[in-house]
Amino acid sequence: METVLSIIKILFFPGLLFLLVAAMLAEYIDRKACAHMQNRIGPPWYQPLADVLKLLGKKTIIPKNAGKALFRALPSVSFAAVATAFLSIPVWGSHAVVEFEGDIVVILYLLTIPTVCLFLAGWDSHDVYASMGSFRTLTQMFAYEVPLFMVLLTPALIAGTWSVSGILLYYSENPLYTLINIPAFIIALIISQGKLERPPFDAPEAETEIVGGALVEYSGRYLAIFRMAADSELIVVVSLLAALFLPFITGIAWIDFILYIVKILALILILAVLKASMARIRMDQMLHFCWWVLTPIAAVEIIVILIVNGGIAL
């Protein structure tokens, strides 16, 4: 019985199926909000699903000199990594499906897999635009990885646990400590735009420069899976941010679920505002911004936390 319940949790709720539905709705909300900010009407609610279904029915073209197996495997690996990461984030109530001490590190590592997959996809396509895009993807990863890890580990340092569910529980008991994390939260919001390759950090897929970047040669169902992976990544990242930086729960599972939905909606809207209100940052500016602005702030934040933490411990 336990096993059946776990399988249902992993496959349906709050696992794979919920993730897919949430990802599509998130894409819709993101696009619609952006459209309204840009004085457009925007797509109807079923557009993300329609896009995926259309792509699934399309012919798949694989470049002649691409590694066939790798080319086919990358989208699935990318999606699988994102879906696995989602299992360790609490959605229903305060406990995730899979939780253990140190799962936050596992989530962060699983979240780098889509980026690496994107790099390999572009590299494997043997196309100038795709290689250019994959180089930028990798460069961008080196830029955001350090500040992102630093700010996401900040809440863990205070809570003294490296489990997302544990952090959530700790802060729900001591809600005032979340205030210390506000600078880290702001940096995390900005940097997650880079992680998700959304404007203003969308240089790796800049359409007007490198024609869409690493996924130029992808088509049909492989492109559909890649897009699903990207949408799901958005959900996973905002869920993680919600769990770490907005840890307000009541203890009643269904109210917590509604709270969770409200939190991720708010975060998606904030990300949509960031997306709509800025020009695309150049690669060198991105590197400079991450290493000279965000990383020092994150480092200072961590030092402050360590001192405060010492104070609490005493």
Place this chain on the structure above:
Amino acid sequence: MSEGLTIPIGPQHPSLKEPVSFLITLDGEVVKKAVIELGYNHRGLEKACESRTYIQDLYIIERVCGICSHAHSYAYCRCVEELAGLQTPRRAEYIRGIVGELERLHSHLLWLGVAGHEIGFDTLFMYTWRDRERVLDLLAEIGGNRVNYGINTIGGVRRDLDENICQHILDVMDGLEEQIKYYAELANTEATLIARLAGIGILTRDDVIKYGAVGPVARAAGIMDDVRIVEPYGVFTEIKVNGVTDDHADVYGRTVVRIKEMLESIRLIRLMVKEMPDGPISVRAPRRIPTGEIIIRVEAPRGEDVHYLRSNGTDKPDRVRVRAPSEANWHGMKHMLEGFHFADVPIIIAAIDPCYSCTDRAIMLRSDKGDTVTDWESLRRTGIERYKKMGIDPSKIRMRTSGV
């Protein structure tokens, strides 16, 4: 990254609105070498003008450019009017001035949107094109068409502006001024926008003179080359234009110049609508134009537009030469691209507001090494032979004979 990776931009590329080819050789992310190939869009319009009458040519000249259609037809009409010794009515000149400034507004708004899109700032793109739509609606109301207004004719204009249209123009200007002031503020304050535009595509004052750049490119480097000021014509002999220059000499400077020019255009339109005299809107033009040749300059939105016309006493011109502003700005392009980032290439190209189809001309280079020159007849014969091999016989198609 491998040394000397060459990336093609064009002939088909999302950042290009018309076909043109740039071969960009990169060193890392920095452009080491840029090779520009024009010539995908040659339409033979100068040749076509020689075999049609002056009135028919008006139709072709209006379609040289999809954006600055008024500037081209204005320059052409002035050429013919000067040769025929016609004195256009003052009211006609005012109407030409109003339409010309409206055209500048819609062209600059279009450019601002395209520039926003090139640097990934789609919100700016959507906003400016929404505002541009209001100018296009005005132009459609005046001329019956959104981009080819057909307002100019030899000897004056074809449509008059009545009270209602004048009032509507003033109303739209009030709304637009507010928006354009907002864009000016945006260009001053939005950090990512400035970061992407400042310091790239530099063409200094000396370079502008060396490469002969015109329009906002020259004005952004501090050179006042606005024909409306340096050589006033038509309505601008009565209404003074406040020129806009900037000393950034880069893409940011060009943006600032264009935004300020829009504000100036709004001022001019208000003034012209207010001071427009009564009277006829055109004079009768002769069919045959006396022998002579003339060069006329008109300030198009993209810069100085030069038209040359040679007549031979018949009802068809002997030679028409159109030098669109983009043609002058191409020469500095290589210089502007090299040494900057690959990510800046689309916006640097866009910053001269290029118009490829207006620019493409066949140029014959003469050398002493005995190059073969193909004349019109033998070119036609070669074409016929080529198609005969494919089983098509085009030899029955009648060739339009020149007027001479």
